[in-house]
Structures are given as C-alpha cells and as structure tokens.
Amino acid sequence: MTNPRPNAAAETRRPSSVRVRAVDERVVSSADLTGKTALVTGATSGLGRATATALARRGARVVLGCRDVAAAEKVATAIRAETGVASDDLVVVGPRLDLASDDSVRSFAREFTSEHPRLHLLVNNAGTNFLKRAFTKSGVGVIAQINFLGPAALTRALEAPILAAAAEGREKGGAGAGANVVHVSSVTHRYASVASVPKFLRDWDVGSYAATKLANVMFAYEIARRWGKRGVASSAVDPGAVYSSLWNNDAFFSARPMKAILSFAYAPPEDGAVAVVMASLAPFARTGAAGGGSGEKEANGDRDRDRRRNGNRNRKTDAAAHDAAADADDDDDARTRFYARGLFASSFISALAPGGSPAEDGPGVAGALARAAWSVKFGLWGAGALACSLLDYPLRRLSGGRVASATREVPSSAMSYDAAIASELWDEAGKVAGVRGG
Template sequence: MADTWNVQGKTVVVTGATSGIGRETALALSGMGANVVLAVRNQAAGQETAAIIRRVHPGANVEVGPKLELAQPSSIRSFAKEFQKQKRPLHVLVNNAGANYMSDGLSEEGVPLLTQVNYLGPYMLTRLLEGSLAASAPSRVINVSSVTHRYGLIDNAASFLSRSATAVGGQYPATKLGNVLFTYELQRRLGHMGVQACAVDPGAVSTNIYKDSRLFMRQPLKWLIENLYAPPRDGAAAVVHAATQPWQRQPRRRGLLSKQGSGPLLNQRSNSDTWFFARGTFAWPAITGFKGQQEGIVGSLRMQAWAIRALSLSALDWPLRRLTRGKYLSVTKAVPSAPASYDQDLAAALWDLSADRCKLPREVSV
C-alpha cells in the first residue's frame, strides 16, 4: 500500500449506517471529507442519519444510496446496479451491516438468514462491486468481524451455507469466521489489482445487536453491556482506522503468523498479506493467542478458560480507556486472527460455492 492514505474526496459506501458502529463510521469519515454513501434498508432512517451528519459536519457530502436489504439477494443486485449506473468511483467499501439472534428462515437462495445477512450478503455485494473497486484502485474493502470468530467453526463450505448446518459453537461465530475467510481470499484474488481487504474486530460495543437476545438482555449481562461496553462512537475507531490509515508493514518472520501486533500476517502458500485489526484488550495475546475449539476434556477446559478471560477483558477495555481519557488501550493494531481463518482450501471452496449460490462467476470479472 501507499505510505499515505487520505479519504478526503473519496467515495465510501458504509452498510448498516443508520445506527451503532455503521452510523459512527459514516459520521467520522464524512468529517474527514469523504463522499459517503449510506447503504441501508430503512431509507427514512437513512435520511435521518444523513441529516445528523450534516448538522455535525456542515457541508458534508453524504447521501442515502439505493435501498439495500442484505437478506434479499435481489435487493443487493438492485443496489449494485443502481450504484454502477452512476459511473462513480468506489474507494472504500465498509461491510458493517450484520445481525444476531434472528429467527429461523431462508433467503431467496435457500441460505439461512443469519448466514445470508452476515456473510453471503457482504460477499455478494463486494463481488458485484469488484469492478468499481478495481477501477478506483487503490481501494479498500473493510469487513467488520468479531472476537467471536475465534471460536467459530466451519466444517465445510456446503454445510455452512445449508439449512441443515447449525455450526458447532454457534451460527453467529461461524458467520464471523466466514467474514475473515472471505477477506483473505478477496485479498489473494484482487490484491494484485490494488484492491486491499481487511477484517476488523471492533471490540465490545453496546449496540442494538444484543436487543433480541434473551441471555444478554437479562441481568447481570444487560448491566454489563450497558455500562461497561463501549459506546458505538468508540467502537467505530478500529473501523475508521482501517479505512483511513496506511497499513504499515513491519519486518516479518517466516511462517504462517508474524509476531502478534507487529504488522501484516504472512500467508505461507500465496505469499500475500492478510490483515486483521483489533484494538485495546482485544489486540492482547491473551485474546489473539486462542487456538480455537479443540476436542476432548482438555480442549473444553481451555475453551472455558479463554471465554472467562475474554469476558473479563471485554469488561475492562472501555472503562480503562475512558478513565485514562484515551491514553491507554486506544491503539489499533494488526493482529493474528483465528488459526481457522488461514485455511486457504476452505476459503477457496467457500468463495466458489458462494459464487454459485449468488449466480456469479467464480473468477473475478475485472
């Protein structure tokens, strides 16, 4: 990547921008001079968000794009078609929109709705816009993942995208692992064209994603989320960093993973860089060093120990940053993602099968 990166005057699309991390990301990037397109399903809420941004940043270049409903492949196609009709550049695509605790159901293509919204929808949108991204290079795709991807499991691509498969460890973590696998495969396939891809863990953030959870809306977890988790503005910091800062390269050592927190991670087989950003305690080795779920009693005990450690650190992250007024735990770093996210065979198979489900060519079309 270039030594400098400035979003001023560049076109940025942010999905899920009517609340939470998406709204704060759009607000921050508008304040930096970007031409921001809000890709949302609720157009009225999108107009309200645009009005808020203009009040905070008078003269901001922000607009509500065509309706985008990630649960409906036809809506994704319509959004991409209308965007490309305008023949405008696309320098940054922020795939932020996501969900959890959705009711059972299938998309138009027969994919479980949560998998469709969190994984296949962003995949399809990115693929349909890959021509605009390549033509605008250098450009970036930023996929918002989660710390939960570290215990997500995907046995194989077909089961992940099928109704019959409820991923071990939970469907939501599996979709977030899918985000990272897609990110790295995107980097391998489009990186040489100047389209750079990264995944981001925004940390523990108090957003609407918990509102439909029976577990997290009960005490004491509800109190923890409302009082100890970061507000969306703080949670957006890692996403904004990925969109606006140069991705510094550091000396790398041979092997799959570089030194934690020091720079990009070397992909052994393709020699391409893979990027995963995290901030505060979520960039600590205590979190990033987890090897993923393992079989047996020992594996179960390790999983439980990591879960307790992760929950404890998530409750300390924002309070410590707030108490020190940002002097502590504010740095965003490139860190190792889950070991499972570096499975190139699985990533390639998932890419190809996703293309088939979306009725798209397996090979990039630029």
C-alpha cells in the same frame, strides 16, 4: 455444540509473516479521502453510523447502504449536520439494501455502479445476531446470509467499481492501495470453524454467529489473495465489545440488569468504531509501500529490540535479514490485515484462543480427549475474553485513553487462512452475485 474439524486436506496455515504491529493512529487518522467514494453498510445505527460519520469528516463521499431507507435519510441528515460537510452530495443514501435478499444485493450493486463508477472504500459492517431459526428462499440460514453471504455477494457484485478505483490509484502512481475492503468481524471468530461451506450456509447449528464472523475473515483473506496485486487492500476488524442495538434481539441481553451492565462496560459506538475507522483509512494514509508504510509500525516484533537481543557477532547480518524480511512483508500487497484494539488486541486474545472445536465424530478415546482438552481451553479463554469485554472500555475511559486504546494489527485465527475453504466461499458469493472467476 461442536463444529467438525477443518478438512485435513485443506491448507490451514497462518503465514509466518503475520506479526503484531501497532497502528500509528495519528498518521492514519490524517488520511484525506477527498474525491473518494465510500460505501458503509448498516449505517443506520451503531458502528456503521459512527464509521460513516468519521469517513465524512475525512472528506469522503459516503454512501449509506441500508435496508431502512427512511431511517438512513435521517442518519444522513444528522451526519451532514454533525460534520458540517459542504455539500449534501457528500453524504447520500444509496438504493435499498437488504442483505437477506439476493435480489436486493444484485439490484443495489447495479444501481450503485451506474451512479458511482469507482468505489474506493467498502465497509461491510451490517450484521445481526440472536435470530430465530429461518432460511432464505435458496435454503441459506438467515444469519449466514445477512452476516456473510449477502456482504460477500455484494463485494463481488461491486467488483467493477472497486477494481476501477484500484486501477485509477495505480495509474496515478504513488504508494498504497487504490481501493480498500473492510469486513467487520468479531472476537468470536477465534473459536469458530467452517469445515464445509454447504453445511455452514445451510445447517443452522453450524452457521452460527461466530462462524459467520470467521467466514468474514476468510473472505477478506481471499480478497487480498485475488485482488491484492491489483491494488485492493483487504482487512477484517474485531471492534471489541460495543453497546449497540445488536443486543436488543436477545431477551437475556435486553433485560434491564444486563442493559445496565452493558451500557456501563461496553464501548459506545463512536469509541468501538475506532479500529474499523483505522482499518478503513490505513491504506490511504500510507506513504511507504502498499503493504506497510507510515501507518503501521511493528509492536511486539520491534526491530530495534530484536537488534539489541542479537549478539555483536551476528548483529549486522541478523538485523539486515530481519529488515529484509520485514520489508518483504511490507511489499506484500496480498496480505490480509486483521485489526483489533485495546484488550482485544492482547496476545491473550489472539495467541491463546482455542480455535475451532474438534470433530464431534472423532475416533474413540483420542477423540473424546481432544474434545475435552478443547472444552477446557475454550472455558479458560472464554472466561478471559469475557473479562476483557467487561474491562476494555472502562480501563480506557478511566485512564483517559492511556490504557487499552491502541489499535494493532494482530494475527487472526489460524483457520482464517484456510485457502481451500476461502476459495469456496468466494465462489459461492460469485454465484449469488452472478459473476465468475475474479
């Protein structure tokens, strides 16, 4: 199955400022969220539960946004016990949230806002895969609805408490963002394309899991573009390969031999959630400008190494120019961040990914050659990505965390910077949420 080529007229470019940066995990994990409200969707299991627990440990009031309220109550009780939070009010279950239902998303947002006038951190984590073909009342494929449209509409419907938290952060002064929105994406976004928003939402074959995870990144990009200057940070995360109930929906993955392989090779949710937690905390840990500061330091683009490479003659000028460019990046509130960890943050994964496949209806021989070249690239990269998914956690575990454990800010797929499609996704989400503009 191939997806059509992105609209040639659309702006598809990767900002030149996107470089690999290491996250200083000691600084980031010391962020204090006392007095801040965080909403984690899909917190009944897996990454959501692990993230909610980590945020409660950092002092946040954590609201669990779940469709199974009874299960969420049990999880809330367990998190309170695990973290020893002083007050029951600090880990609470929100109103029922079923991302498959527009009505549920709207009523959740209404009730949440009346209870919590400020939302400092939204973690759009809930997601699913391996669903049978089905559509919502409005004709949207359920996977596109649950993984993309529901979370995007939720974000837009929560605009008031998010922007209120951001404004409060600005009033209080200091650096960094006052609010933060995190989307849990996936490595699969690197071979997807969303060329037409109506097709993505309504054509089951186009709105695949991978496409929904690309749409998450594009929406994160749009949040940064629209709300970044107002004090809202935005990022998307590839959590790597995690052994969670996500795989239970598929007969192949839930067969006993595959379960044995996954439970050995894939990370447990607490380990897999590390990059999600880093993305959640990073804007609140920064002591420098909103875009960078102490929480992140350059990795591959390391300034000192570049200085050494520069000849003596140009050294001062080049280093100064480089520093100025890096500082300009750090000042860029509107920059989306994409975080990955371990082997998933390697340049093999980010730089060699095939991107979305060429058009099915590409012209003649040239089209056939482009498709064949894409298939070869996809096959090679896919085999490497599979190897990464089987080796990432075992390497980390066997090395006692010395190998494959760093979280990095890395470039997301080139298509994720498509401004025209991202803006359309924003509008679709606004329609569902019942809000305009933004």
